Amino acid sequence: MREQSAWRFTDDRGRLTTADLRPSRVLAYVQAGATLWDHGIHPEGIFGSGHDGPTPDRAKTGTLALDSVDYRGAGDTLDVETLLRGGPDLVVAVSYGHGQIYGLDPDTAKHLEERVPVVVIDVGQARTMDRVAERFAVLARSLGGVPVPGAAQDLAAARERLRAVTGTAPDGPRVVALSPAGREQAHVARPRMWPELRVLAELGVTLASPVEGVGVNWSTTSWTEAAELRPHIVLTDIRSNATPLDEIDAPAWSAAVREAGTVPWNPEPVCSPQAHARFLGLVADAVEVARGG
Template sequence: MTEQSAWSFADDRGRLAVADRRPSRVLAYAQAGATLWDYGIRPEGIFGSGHDGAEPDRAKTGTLPLDSVDYRGAGDDLDVDTLLRGRPDLVVAVSYGHGQLYGLDPDTAKHLEESVPVVVIDVGQVRTLDRVAERFAELARSLGGAPVADAADELHAARERLRAAVRTAPGSPRVLALSPAGQEKAYAARPQMWPELRVLAELGVALVSPPDGAGVNWATVDWEAAAALEPDVVLADIRSNAVPLDEVAAPAWEPARRHARTVPWNPEPLCSPQAHARFLVLVADALEEAGG
């Protein structure tokens, strides 16, 4: 494909985005933009979700050069005029099923699609992380990007490293994924609902499930209940809408805080091989320390 060729891409809603030439001014949801950057595609702008604020969430932006990528804002700050101010020729959004553009009001999304081609990648629970990564790789290639050299080998090595850590760690360290919500409560992830956590389970990691009850993706628990899950490793949500785990001073959590290793976790992960490899290595390090 040359720069002057017609361009098209079938997204995860089954819709075909088309352009007279390959898009070069991409506006993307932060997670998508950071993933595309790992393939060499620099978005001209990014936007956040209703969880975000006036500044970009560094947990979601990876290694994006934020000094040259325009952050449009998030939530009520987003309207069509704001989204289009950089004259993007493609918008890349994510969806958690049903094709709705995450982070955008449905009416705003409708008017946006009337002005510029939109590609939606489904990152929801029904997808495997490998499939999500494949879709981003396909999109990046269509835009002229390419994977970093040796990234696939790096990911394979990280997977093998984690498998080895699981095999050698005594006592099958218990791993809990947690999003702190304040001094009174936290959200404990239901591992089967998160593609990246399912990968950990496939590699042998002993993930702790919270009790059955309300909440599809998360169980709301107090800190006493979180401590009762007896984690050896905590995957702690580091997005800006989560309370930093080291700021939690709940007495009931104190024994777990002293005992458990903490791994930074972004529940909206970058879906490039190198980003996934970095996360797996962090988990392997924690398992080795927990068993040491």
Template sequence: MPEQSAWSFADDRGRLVAADSRPSRVLAYVQAGATLWDYGIRTEGVFGSGHDGAEPDRAKTGSLPLDVVDYRGAGDGLDVDTLLRGGPDLVVAVSYGHGQLYGLDPDTAKHLEEHVPVVVIDVGQARTLDRVAARFAELAHSLGGAPVPGAAGELHAARERLRAAARATSPGPGVLALSPASQEQAYAARPRMWPELRVLAELGVGLVSPPEGAGVNWATVDWAAAAAMRPGIVLADTRSNALPLHEITAPAWRAAGARARIVPWNPEPLCSPQGHARFLALVADAVEGAAAG
């Protein structure tokens, strides 16, 4: 892309974010930073959400080189001075609707925008994963990035491989997405509320839905109820705020979990072609493995 004398981008709040020149020191929410890195945007810093801690969550960071990219922290440790450390000239945040910056206190977000331009990408349930990915691609392109050669082909091949595996094993193993909360409870994802899970359904994968009831995105269930859904494949939340699935000791689940194939799942997915392809390949491995016994 040729050098520009001015830069602008229309974000998902409907705001035209502008700067005198193309930003080159980008601070981003970790999901956005890891996605942009896959397009060659060398994010200088990232920050987490209230679910994160003093160290970056490796489930979310993708290929970010954490010895180079400055992790600003998360939750109550985030203030404007901390976020502005290093002098970013653009902040890329995500939102789950209504334009609110995820991971930042509203007052902090307001004061941040008084100092630096902020782009917000909506990653909420109303969006398709393709649309979210397209918005990140548009932003990356505006910042001078480009997809890795062959990444689109890799994603297409992963989609077709999973589609073929699902067709060959129909009705196939039921796939349950879980975030372990404690030794007593788990959060079972409602598939229609998650863009990446809807992609699996579109490709023919059979998804297990928890019972109707409270909870928009998740149903809170005990481990006996999770076992009763009889999943053949479990997408296990591997973020640091989730209890590792192998540590669950509930007898009913231990029996059911021993029969299921476990796939690591980050509910805050990388939205680059290669990031999505890696996830689909893991699910295809599990579907094909279940068919082979």
């Protein structure tokens, strides 16, 4: 009778990966690597997407110790040999649905899977934030990670605090989530398409939505159109591919947000309890200020 493998994990594509020994040299997409780090798993390397550059985007890396994690690069610079440089025995990737590995050219992903086991966690719009976090937690435990003491309790407390400060009034501070795309336009998020933003809505945050139209996750608008949403709080994309919000000097926008608060937002969030609790805390702080608390 064949003995059961020492390590096994079924990823979000439904693919079972097995190994005689538990993997110990993990290469991960940056979002996955930062999340695993918070669970006590130290990846030997990380890689980015086509939005990233020759150095890691600090908006995405969370608490990763970048002096001890090898950044392989991103986008078109990535090939299989570069990805395998550190001799990983497992690759952890993410997908936005349909099982396609995000951040890698399909041919590169195909050849990578021929050389090393790859597991994929689905972080797409069909998933809840809780489900994504749970899947990362299950993977981390299988790799020897342990829950951070108090992290789950801190997240529960952050949820309750945000629920409390939003109150029950229907006219709470309006929150707009966007990614500045230069001085002429902005990508305004459609809140229902983002797991982390749906959590805010569930906790009572009033999220303003752009008009229906082109764009599944984002609506690309002028800054004048973005100003018409009249935000009290702006969740602004802080990834390196986004224009810093303080560089936007469109008159209509500047007038609309003169009194608005801002919250840094990473649309590729670290999916650990402690990271999510920190984000909810920042939103709660901004809501309190907007309410005059």
